[in-house]
Structure formats: C-alpha cells, structure tokens
Amino acid sequence: MPTPASRRTLLTAAAVAAVSAVGASAAALRHHVHGSAHPPDARSRTRDLVARMSLEEKVGQLFVSRVYGHAATAPDPADAQSNLTHFGVRTAAELIGRYHLGGIIYFAWAHNTRSPLQIAELSNGLQRAAASAGAGIPLLLSTDQEHGIIARIGKPATLFPGAMALGAQARGAGSTAAAGRAARIAGAELAAMGIRQDYAPVADVNVNPANPVIGVRSFGSDPRAVAALVAAQVAGYQGAGIAATAKHFPGHGDTETDSHVGLPVMRHSRAQWEELDEPPFRAAVEAGVDVVMTAHMVVPALDPSGDPATLSRPVITGVLRERLGFRGVVVTDALDMAGVRQKYGDDRVPVLALLAGCDQLLNPPDLPLAYRSVLAAVRSGELTERRIEESVTRILLLKARRGLFEDASTTAERVAATVGTPQHLAAADEIAAGTTTVLANPLGLLPLDPSGSPKLLVTGADPVSPSGTTGPPTAVLARELAALGCAATAVPPGRAVAAAPDCEAVLVCTYNVPEGASPQRTLVADLVATGVPVVVVAVRNPYDPARLPVCAAEVATYAWTDVEMRAAARVLTGTVRPTGRLPVPVPGRYALDHGLDY
16 A cells, blocks of 8 residues: 555656646647637546546635735744634645645735735745645636725736726727726736736626725726726736636626625616626626626526525526526635625535536635535535536636646746836826816816916825825825925815915815715815815715815816826826716716816
C-alpha cells in the first residue's frame, strides 16, 4: 500500500499530466464563446481531468472563499487568528489545501489588497499553494473592481469612473468606446496582479431612484443603452485576458431593499422583465461573457415560490440557461448576504444553489459547514456526482480559456509595466472628462473663470471615501479647483453659512439627499438665503437636485473618487466643455439625456 507521501506523488503526477492536456487546448478554447460548443478535444481532456479528481476535490472547485491576510503563507498575526476563527487554519495556503478551493476573492477589509506588488505576490503564493495541493488545479482569483464607488484596489492602480458616469459619457459621445477602453485597461491591470476574474460589469437597469444598492453602479435606465455598454465592457475585460461577470441576474435595478441586509422583491411582470431587465443580460450572453452572477432577490413573475433567484431552478436553469442559452459559469452573489439566508440555513443554501443550476459558490459565511453540506448532499443522493461534475467542467474550461493552465503566475516586472502607468492614468482622466453633467446654469454662472482667482467655498457632505480617493470630496474638489487657479477652500457645513458672504460662490457637495426635510436640504436653503451663488455638486446619485431648492447651478459627478472630482473641477472652470448627458431621468426635474454645454 503506498505511503501518504507516495500516494500524493502518484496523484500529483497523474493530475499534472491531465492538467497539461487541458492546458494544450486553452489557446483553442480562448477563441470560443458560450454560444458555440467547445472543441471536442477540450471537453475530452477536461473529462479526463475530472475523472482523476476525488469527490472532495470536485466539491472544492465549486467554492470561492475570502481569506484573511496579505500573504499566502505568512499573514500578520491578527489575520492568522481570523483565518483560524473562520476556517480552522492559519494561512491561505492551508485553506486551499484543506478545502481544494477553486477560487479566492480579494477584499480590502481582509487585508488582501495593500499594493499592486503585494497583490501580485499574494496571487503567486496562492497559485503555488494550489499547484501543490490535490489535483494541482490553478485558482481563479477574483475581486469586485467595478470602479466608481466599488473598487477593492486603490491607488496606484488606475481608477476609472463608475458605470453611471460611463453611461453619461456614452450618451454625450454617442459611443460605447470609452467604456470598452476603460474595461480593457482595468482588465490588463488586474491580470498583471494575478487576478483573472472581475465581478463586473453591472447589467442591472436602474429604473428606481430609491434603489439603495445599485443606483450609480448601473449604466442607466435605458435597457438598450445599458445592453450596449455591458457588451462593450465584456469585450474589454475579456480582451484583456480576464473573465467578465455580468451581474446581478435576473436584474436588481428596481428594488428598494439592499440584499446585503434583507430580501428584495422585484415586482415587474414577465413582460416588463423582458422589456427592461433582460436585454443587458442577453447582450452579455451574446457577447460571450464568461460568467453571470445571480441576485439574492425574489422575482414572482419568474418564480412564484418565494425563493431568491440564486436558489431558483426556474430562474437559473429555466431562464438563464434555457431561455438565454447561457453555457458559461454561473456564480452566486456572496452567500454571506442576508438576502439568501432568510429562508434557509447556511447548510442548505449551497446545496439549493447547486440544485438551481449555479456553479460557483461565492464566499459562504461558514466555509467548513458549506463544504460538508455539499459533500453530504452528494453522498445522500440529493445531489448527484454527475451534477457536481457538470459545474466543475464549466469551471475548468473557464480556467483553461483564461490561460491559467498555461501560466497562472505574474511578475513584478509585469506589474511595473502595466499597473497605474502614466498612459493608463491619462486615459482615465480623458474618459472622466466626458462624464460630468451640467444639469442647470440659469444665471450663466458657469464656467467659473480661474484666471481671476475667484474666491470659492466648498462644503457639504463628506461620505466615507472609497478606494481611489485621497480625501473627502469637499477637500479633493477644493484642491483640484485650487490647482486650476481658483482660491478654493473646503470648510465643514457648520461653518459654511457664516463664511459664505466673503466668497464669490459656494459649491455644495450633496450625497443621496432623501425626500423631505434633511440636514443637506437645510444647508443648501440657508446658503441660498445668503445671496451668494450656490452650485450643487451631486457626488453620487444625480437625483439630488430634485430634492433641493433651486440653485445658481447644478452638476452631477456620479461618484466622488479623485478622477471624478478632478473632472468636475475641469468642467466647473471651463477647462473642458461639459458633454455628459443624464443616463437616467431625474423625476420632476430632468429628462433622460438632459445635459448642458457652455
């Protein structure tokens, strides 16, 4: 009987041979979309690899987990303790070996994303751990890098405007080229850091101004325009060699509950869903998107059972697979979110997701429990091993298509040559220049003339800064205006009214202004009452002006990252002409496509 060491040697040798066979077909696979069959030899070689895997290894391939720490084998003590608490191991390498994971998702809060070079070193360390564990299958490393308000990796990586800002740019330019260019550059930078899957683009059509979780993460409210932008970004990301992920199927754009904290219900009829929500996902599938992410939301028109879409066979298999013809990988939204945990326990959710037709199980709250539950479901007959193998096959074909069997590693030289280069940063500024939208300018106050060094006051909301910011939006906007020649000063709201009379204009940054009375509305009203011209700068949702007193000028930036604040300063001063157009209507104030020029 072989010793454990010799058995591992035999298993590894057999797996390497099979992996090499899959790798040989990767170049052919890369040129095929999901609407076409994979080459017969690729499927045959993948079947050979799957046949050599144990059940435990097959089940492990389905899971994409978080892990704590900046390094694969030497995390900081606090991160090692977090891993021990959550997973029963101290390091990422041990986690991969114990659970045969198919992927890891990076988060800033898990201390995975300190710098581009550190991320690349972490990626290489994780891939080395995967190569020495079990069947030696490379990991699919992923993150949420939507840009705009959702970015897990900050500077010095290039940060682009978010989806709604790109929607505004596209409506002004009459082209989706900038969105595709942004995705191509962003994808190249992720690949240089060893990340081969991005959970983007967002394919939700935001038709509800009260949507608390999508909003500016959507390209807009026009299904056809969103579909075109989604297709452009799918081509951009995948042209850069990484897997794009269209999300959140079947469409999260008309909900009033955040699925992170509750279970949304989307009330569209079947006809409304086909008209509003389906087109971007159909466009993604037709563009050959590698992955579609599910939504933790109930859609009674598609499945009256009350199950969230993630766990719904009628939605995932019936609509996504059969109606839309999607043959790629289906990944759940994160399984630690409240929306998928309200009806069933954490032991049942991963099993039900697989029964529904999902392939990848993203970030379960209790990985050991989820892993055991899937194994138990196979051994009891609730899930067949053939069903597991269907998902594993799709995942392995994706890894082959993205070149992971050929070379899953990266280098410091590649990071230096790709991430945050002057050319990429210039492209981000060029694209951002077309996003800022001037909504109102009745007095002709804009553009502000920086040649006279006008004295400007910048105040208002300072939301928590996302990655890609060097400070709160009021400070960043004041700094960028000063760099253009204005005498701009940022002050807190409590001092703004007293300081306003000494200034030529006041710029008020607003953030998600609610209906009715609010501190932000009061601040704007009090500043208007001083007689000093007031410019509203809506730094997130463009719906804010409809909930505020009429001002001397109104501008929408769609996010408050540095690149968008810099673009706003250039538009406010006339350094660039405003070309952005609203990708959503502002009820009671502005129509779709509204936007002013100078």
